[in-house]
Amino acid sequence: MTISKEFLTDLKEKFEKVQKALQQENKVDDPESNRNPCDECYDVLNESLEYVLGALDGLDNSSEDFACYELIKGYIYKELGRLDVVLNRSSTAVGHLSHSLEVLKDRQQDPNAVIHCVAALTELGLNAANQKKNVDARQHLETAEKLYKDFKATGETPVTIFEFLSSSDDIEKREGRVELGKLYTLVTYYLAQVLSHLDETEKSAVYCHITLKRLLEADNYNAIDWALNAATLSQYYLTPNRFTEARHVLAAATHMLLEYEKKMVTPEMSFDEEQAVQETFNHRFADIARCWTKYALTLLIESRERLMSDDTTPRSPPVLPGYQFTTLQLPPYEVTDKYCLTFEDARQVYHFAMKWIERSKQYYNAQLEATEYAVIISDEADLYKVLAFFEEDPQIQCKYYKKRADLLEHIISLLNPTYYLMICRQAWYDAAMSYSTMMDTKMDILKATEDPTPHQRKKINTLSEKAINHLKSLINSFNEKSSIPDDEMHIYLCAHFYIGRLFYKVLTPDRKQQLKNLRNSYRYYEKFVLLCEENKEAGSRLKAEVGVCKEMLSLLPVKIENLVKEIEEAEMGTV
Template sequence: MTITKEYFVDLQEKYNKVIKLINEDSKLDPENEPYLSKYSARQILVGMKSSIEHLKRNQTPESPDYLKLNAMLGSVYLYLGMVSLDTEEITNGKKNFEKCREVIENYYMKPEVILIAVNMFNQFGIMCSQSEPEESKLYLEKADALYNEFKLSSEEPIDINDLFEANLEIYNTEMAQKNFEKIHTFTLYYLAQVYGLLKDALKSSVYCHITLQRQLEVDEYDPIDWALNSATLSQFFMEKNGFKQARHHLAASSCILEKYEKKLNETTETTETQEALKETFKHRSADVARCWSKYGILLLSKSKERLLSHTEDIEEKCSISSDLSKLELTSDSTVSVDDLQNLEFTGIDLSSHENQITDQFVLTLEDARKVFLNSQKWSLSAQEYYRLDVLASDYIEIVLDQTQLYLNLLFFEDSPENQSKLHKRRVDLLENVLAKVNSKYYLQYCRQAWFELARTYADILDIKTDKLKETKSRPSPLALTKINNLVEKGILHYSNFINSFRDNTTCSLPDKVPADIEKPFLQAYFHVAALHGRYVTLDKQVQLKNTEACLENYKFVCDYCDKHPKAKELVSMEYGICEEMTLLLPIKIMKLKNEI
């Protein structure tokens, strides 16, 4: 039976209506009927299915329209499955995708079918990604394999839209090819997500990079989203010591944002939409600046760890590399050396952004200062957007990052005087925050600030004490007063940290603090005990009072750990000292009492 043109015109009209309902009308559905348009699309698709099946029954596999009808029927089942997923009818969606596979499985490599097949396996992968990520991976790998196999053929794919064009004499191969590549990009994107769910972060990062590269190649991406995704990927790379790859992806983020900013500035008219776009740009540029700052912080921190682990012949004996492509892969690794060597974007010049900061581990104070200054610049840039009066939590986090930046630079500074200055800057940053925020609403951050401040004052105390030991003359009263002031401030901030756990009504401490903060809580008691022993005084009564305070705090750590044995594992070193001190200090107290 010959199929008249009217049948195909009717199907085309219905198909166009379905696409409009799914892509456009559904965005305007009322809140109380969120799936109204998609339910309407499903009704039309069911009617189309019946019509195509009727036409197909009167054709033989050798008929000229048979393959086209098969592809059209597969498309209808594909859309039915996608509508079911969108309307949260997973079981129904699976049935429709299974019917789609049943219809097209003998024709995967046909130009009319290849886009439907790859799309279908993508949908299978999405459908079971959360519940069965391993099965999802198999589906997506099948989609990837079909794409690669078809690319080896000399044929051009046919777009799904063109299948339903009744009056089309020549297929739009350019659009079909573009959609084919787009669907494959989705495959790679979904594979990245699935490998993430399977805890294979390195393989996931490889697929993320490839996805970003493909988006660049076809020039089809949202600049803000692309820049954020690239910057996020950089954070993973640098955690793996891949500073070369991390810097490259951050440079790409900045480059794309720079181009986007120029485009934004070309529009002179001021509209709400334009202002919203500029605000989003400022927001996300601040986020990328924060990522750059964290890059510098981590580079200094990892450089410090590397130097501490290899005090001699570091270049010969240290195998740690800042280039991820030199990573030693295990035999069961899912990534290859080629994967790691291809984590660079092509067709984009990033040298001006990359040259701002090194991707090598730091060895000298001069190099450390360069990293510090750039990271500080990015941090201050982020603070222009994340202001204390508008976005307090982010502002405080940036300040805490700045204090870490100073702390990491300290390691490379040999001069005790300069070390004290750097510590003082950390103190100023933290005390400024504490003076401006309400600890009731920002307790988590205040706790961190109190702990950091106390530790910083203790570090300054160590420097001042060492300096006093080096002087042969008798310390001046002013120098001793400074020592005691440092002790007092250290105790004050550790005490603020401890007291933040007290009940607002009874002022009593809980029997047990949350596990994630147990270690710093016990360490605070330990350091308060140690600081009480560092007061400099000739007054025996004051000495006695301080020694009793030492014992009280050391004893608290012992009692807490004896009551909660798991906590002892968190502070095993401190616990050992506390045990010893609870035996020695009563003797010292008795001696002081006798002397008094």
């Protein structure tokens, strides 16, 4: 090869300058200038490209010098494309990156070129993803993955551009494997996101797990980012009931943050820097705490559904092979990954969840984070609902539902419906259902009593009244003249059904009050059926309730008529 060592050294220095500037991305070094460092890199690369194109002119295609210049040309086009992606020059990026791949198309398995080809494909994938062209992004990234795997199978050592431009005496160690490995980690990271946008959540989770593992093995990660991504992955695992995998990645996320906490504050930090670091840690640890709450709540709910179901099919898929982060020394697990069968099982999971709820509230408090605080309180209320299922004593069940109702009413009292209407609507509905369940439970207890005492009637009627008031608040929050969103139509319809049911169940010896309640019951049942007929899609999900209402609408007029006669006869008898 006749290319001078001085020229190669000069190129190496220029490319190193570009690499350094790219690490700074769009930061402007000189406040007096609007010129971006990336623009200077553009000049450096274009100057180098112009020289290389000139040198190629007239060279024999089969010569060693031609192959060397072509490789450098392919690298420069790749770097120009990379700069374009950073600067959001999408169409120009595609042109440069595609040109790089065209130049190197016959050398993709060449140790000197493979890094540049994988990098160009990765940048094409990122550029397409930035434009929300996720199908194109996936194609580029999967091509990059195949190229990486095919080359790795050869057992050869990839060469970086700086190693290529150096003399053999200058090379102290091979960085090619490390750089190619980092590139593949980027590929898996981007694939996880792209596949998620394409609603291929299972494949997305696989690539997310691969990315987390590779970052750990390479010891190349930001502890907080790694922990958050692991926690996010755990929430995916909960959907198909992969509790073993979800517990492990959450435990890994927790371990990562606790280890980070030990060394996050350094002596050279200012007070403000320390406060900022502590604030970030508190925020992210609260997010991990909320994920643990979701884990426990989902485990309890699925345990309940499993016990209620006659289906003997396993509710959890087989454990994924290689799901563990074996390089981490995790402490023993504090919560089970098995379904709860008894109240004692459920109670242990409940106490575990409550520990993390309290930790979440330390950051997400009612004064500063009202919305997120309300979601946490709602999760706590749901814990009492599912715990009541495992409790056999009806009286204790009622106590759990009362705690649930208290928490939901706390949300209602805390939030202004003007600004938090959807949260308030759900809280009104859930609180009403809690009081309705308590009323049903107490009425079941009273079935053994022929004549309830006034005190017992008052307690049941108080529960009914509270449920009705919450449901009326829910109904009144909608404007019937405006269309009701599909995702809220269900609870709007149900509110009418349950008010009709609640009025029918009120206990009173006063016949006039009974008549008033029966008429109210009829009115709400009738409105429910009418609304379901007008909103067929939402109504189709309430066929059983519609059937009950139609039956009641045929029975109630008879009851009302008989009650009217009884009242009239009683009044005539007193004359």
